[in-house]
Every structure is written in C-alpha cells, then in structure tokens.
Amino acid sequence: MIYVIGFLAQLLFSARLLLQWIMSEKAKKVVSPSIFWKLSLLGSYLLFIYGWLRNDFAIILGQLISYYIYIWNLDKKESWRKCPVVIRYVLLLTPVAVMGYMFKDLPAFVNQFFKNEDIPLWLLVFGSLGQIIFTLRFVYQWLYSRRKNESVLPLGFWLISLTGSLIIVAYALYRRDPVLILGQSTGLLVYSRNIYLLQRNK
Template sequence: MGKALAHWRERHWHGDALAKTTSAWRWPGLVLAFAFLATIAFMPQFTDAIDVGLPTGWLLFGFAAQALFTARLAVQWAASERAGKSVVNASFWWWSMAGGLMLGFYFAMRGDPVGYLGQLFGTLVYARNLWLIAVGRRWAVAGLVAMLASSVAAYYHLPPQEAHGGGLPWGWLAFGFGAQGLFTARMLVQWLASERAKASVVPVAFWWLSIAGGFCLGLYFIRRGDPVGVIGQLFGVVVYARNLWLMRVNDEKVVVAERADSAPEPASEPALRSPPQASDRG
C-alpha cells in the first residue's frame, strides 16, 4: 500500500506532474460544478414531480450513487486531458461497476424499469471488461451477482403499481425505453468490439451512441422528475463530446483500455525497464 501511494504521488503531485494534473482537472471540475448547480436550481420542480414515495434518505442514497457513477467520467476526462488523447483505464470500469450497483438498486427502489434495466445490462458489460483486462475477476463476478440479488429484493419490496413504471404515462415510458435502448446500444457495440479484439476496447461509435442516448435519457428523467438521473446525463453528454473531439484530433477509431491504474505490480516493474546497453560504455 505504501509503495502504491508513493508511486501515485510521484506521478501526480511533483513538479510538472502536479501542474499537468491541476490543468487536466480544470474543465471536468467546472462542468461537474455547473451540472450540480443547474440541478439544484431546478430542484423544486423535480421534488414536486417525485411521487414514488421514497424517503429523503433514499434520494440522498441516489445522489451518492450518481456521484460515484459520475466520478468515473470525471476521472476518465481528467486522464484524457492529461494525456492529450482519449484514455480509458481500468479505474473507469471499477467506478462504473460500483456506481452501477448503487444506481441499479436506487432505480429499482423507485420502480423505474428504464433506469434499472440500463444499469443491469451495464453491470454485465463492466464485469466483462474487467475480466478482459484481467484485474479483479472475482470481484467483477461478485458485483454482477450483487446487482441481481439486490434488484430482486427491491422488486419485492415495492407495491405492484410502483413496480411497473412508477405512474408515468405509457407514451413517456415508451420514450424512456427507446432512449435507454439507444444508450445501452453503446455498451453492446463496445462489448462486441472487445470480444472481436480479445481485449477491452472503446470504439468511436461508443461515444456517438452515448451522446444520442444520454440526451434522450436526460429528457426522460426531466419528465420523470428524477434529479439523480438528470445530473448524470447533464455531465455525461459533455464528457462524451470531449472524448469524440480528442479521438478526432488524434485520428483514432478505437481506444484500448489500459490497466496501469488498476493495481500496481511491484514484482513486474523491473521487467518494464530497459537494461543498460553495453554500447553505452564507449
């Protein structure tokens, strides 16, 4: 643990590295703050629209879940700004798994099948990516099992009328399912591309589908009166657009996920360094 902390401080909190890290977090921090303040500004409207009957504690749980889920995008954006290109590390999938589990339970408790089904399929893809990167495979499988178990418990906790759309008109519910289908298609595209490459990869189509699906889901969550869903989509669309721009600037079609930030491996570190060359002796 001590070596891992020292390695992280060496990379991010010394000299030029500190300046690069601070600069990289400038735009993610500003946009995240704007998304939060914009959601707070419209909170009275959202609060009036919430009629599922969840206690304030569950709403706070939802915000905590969304904060964890949104952190993956903030970290990914900052890492991309620091590298000058679109970067996806193992931490992106770890944050996705943790936040997805909490959000799935929150949406299940709200009786929102649109939000819940998206997180259920997403958790499957997150687990598969962690498996392909070969980090924490047991935890990935455990997360998927936890999602299924918690969602079943939440479903039986809800009254029948709340377990089928939470009282929204069928037209908006159909729109929500269509938006979620578009948004979830990005995960299917990413999964198929990863299986073809036998590695965790993120194609450019992933970000295009994220923008289209995220925008439509944002409208659905506004109509539903769910500030937890709104703040995630509001911040997410900006990050998706930035990744598209970085991939275009660097003329990239696919980004290969890295595992550098997942867990340090001191034993293998010397092997990554080039041995001294005999020719250097003059």
C-alpha cells in the same frame, strides 16, 4: 435516503468520466483505464437499487444490460480477479437475486413498474428507449473490444452515449428526477470532448 443512493451512484458515474477525461487528455488520446470500469460497476450497483426503490423500470433495465459488461472489462484489465472472492460473488449475484425476487410475483411486478400512476406508459417507453440506447454503448464497446481483444472506448461508444444521454435528460426533466438530470448532464461535455479527441487523432 433514496435520493442519497441515487446521487452517490451518479457521483461515481461522474467521477469515472472525469478521471477518464483527465487521463485521456494527458495521453492525448482516448484511454480505457481500470478505474473507469470499477467506478462504473459500483455506480451501476447503486443505481440499480435506486431504480428499484423508485419503481422505475427504465433505470433498472439500463443497469441490467451494462452491469456484466463492466465486469467483463474489469476481467480484461486483469482487475476483476484481484477483488476478494466474497465481493465478486455479491456483485455477480445481487442483480440476479433482485430480479428473481421481483419476478416471483409477476402480476405485482407489472402493477408496480408498468401501471405506475407517476409514470405514464408512453413516458416509461420513452425513458426505457433512452436507457436502452444509452446502455447499448456498452454492448457496442464490448463487441468492439472483443474483436480487438482489449478493453477500448471507440468513437461509436461516445456517439451512442451522447444520443442516449440527450433522451434520458429529456425523460428526467419530465419526471423531475434531479438524480438523472445531474448525472446525465455532466456527461454531455465529456462525450463531446472524447468525440473531438478521436476525430482529431484520425
């Protein structure tokens, strides 16, 4: 059941990339469609739960950083306020509630996530580094888009995506995590293609 949640999350992430790629190819330039951000938010929600169930802090950390940036982009696309109010509150408050629950017993949290026998500390640091780099692409995208006052996916976003993804694939191979391996491997082609499209349009 845990893997089903993880694979469903990665399916949503792969679908967002595929749709963004198809729409970019049609437009002959890199585009930032609303569906990309909707699928990102749903995938992130599920992957956050997957990371929690797998006791994998690297996954949880990666989702926390980008989660609210997806919401910001949906708001910029004027799609966020079109969601029913109840769904918006559930999406906004779930990560906060889960983190509150996890941190209420800090020693148990540290034992569960940082003293996990399945994940040595060096591997957790390596995986977390990959997730941080991978997630910083959305921080970069958010800062860039704020400056432009529109939701865009610039070159730096795709370069950071490629770098972070390669680290996560290495982490996933060591962890033998089929969810991360499949999810990250499928994105490598799309990241490379978007870099090519942006460079060609220059």
